[in-house]
Amino acid sequence: MLQRPGESQAWNPQRRGPNQQRHDDDNDEPPLSPNFFAPARYYCVETICAPCGVVIAWTKFARSESPTNILEFLESVYKTEASRPDYICIDKGCKVLQTAVSNGSWDAIWKHTTRIIVDSYHYINHKITDYLCRKYCNPSPGDGSAPNLVVIEYDNNGRPHAKRAFNTQVCEQLNAWLGGFASILKRMKPGNFNWFLHTMLFYHTKHVITQQKRKEKAKAKAQRQNRDNEDEDLGLDQENYFSDEENNLNDLD
Numbered sequence: 001m002l003q004r005p006g007e008s009q010a011w012n013p014q015r016r017g018p019n020q021q022r023h024d025d026d027n028d029e030p031p032l033s034p035n036f037f038a039p040a041r042y043y044c045v046e047t048i049c050a051p052c053g054v055v056i057a058w059t060k061f062a063r064s065e066s067p068t069n070i071l072e073f074l075e076s077v078y079k080t081e082a083s084r085p086d087y088i089c090i091d092k093g094c095k096v097l098q099t100a101v102s103n104g105s106w107d108a109i110w111k112h113t114t115r116i117i118v119d120s121y122h123y124i125n126h127k128i129t130d131y132l133c134r135k136y137c138n139p140s141p142g143d144g145s146a147p148n149l150v151v152i153e154y155d156n157n158g159r160p161h162a163k164r165a166f167n168t169q170v171c172e173q174l175n176a177w178l179g180g181f182a183s184i185l186k187r188m189k190p191g192n193f194n195w196f197l198h199t200m201l202f203y204h205t206k207h208v209i210t211q212q213k214r215k216e217k218a219k220a221k222a223q224r225q226n227r228d229n230e231d232e233d234l235g236l237d238q239e240n241y242f243s244d245e246e247n248n249l250n251d252l253d
Contacts, residue, residue, distance in 0.1 A: 041186075045197065046073055049174055051166040053208040055201045067092065067099035075109060084113040086148065089168045093118040094126065094133035117149075119168040140164050177204070 043063050048056040057077045061069050070090065078084040090096050097116045100106035110116070118126060118137045126133050140150050142162065151165045181200065185193055 049170045053170050055205045067096045088116050089119050091122040094137045139168050
């Protein structure tokens, strides 16, 4: 039987297109398919990255990117209190925080170590009337309540200005890079998919670490050159100073 473009039969898998829901809307698990005539697909790949771009962990979500799934993933990665970060930045951080408070995991796990915030890109699209999001999930509060998130820098004219201390878009940037492999990944079996994705993330992390080391070496080299220049200037000044002192002593004799 021929199938017209865009036509969907009852026995075809109900594939979900781009998520039309806003990030501050509820995103519950979709209903199960009434038939199994075609293999199911995973909903998305979820990653955890450090602000510098290093990939810490990744997993696949089968049916939705619900706050419950996100919390379970975070709890599986950060099992001990010492390993938990000070801040966790998620596009739907306000919903994750609300779910954590509702199911008790906030008081039991995250309250004493971690604050959950929303990344700067999605924060501007969240509802202004959402008091919880605006109060507790602001990625760059201007009232001084989070000095670790906002720092003061000076421009070339010496004028101060506020700046975000960390890149909250690192996971979105990683997703954009992984999007280039989507046409390859979506045709793979689960085993090949896992191996290919893990390998690409491994090489990406090695590249990020190499870039960081290169920046640190360049910064250290520049600091050494500045110190050497200062020492040379100081040495010349000392030589001229002692020569003048010696001439003055000779004149006194």
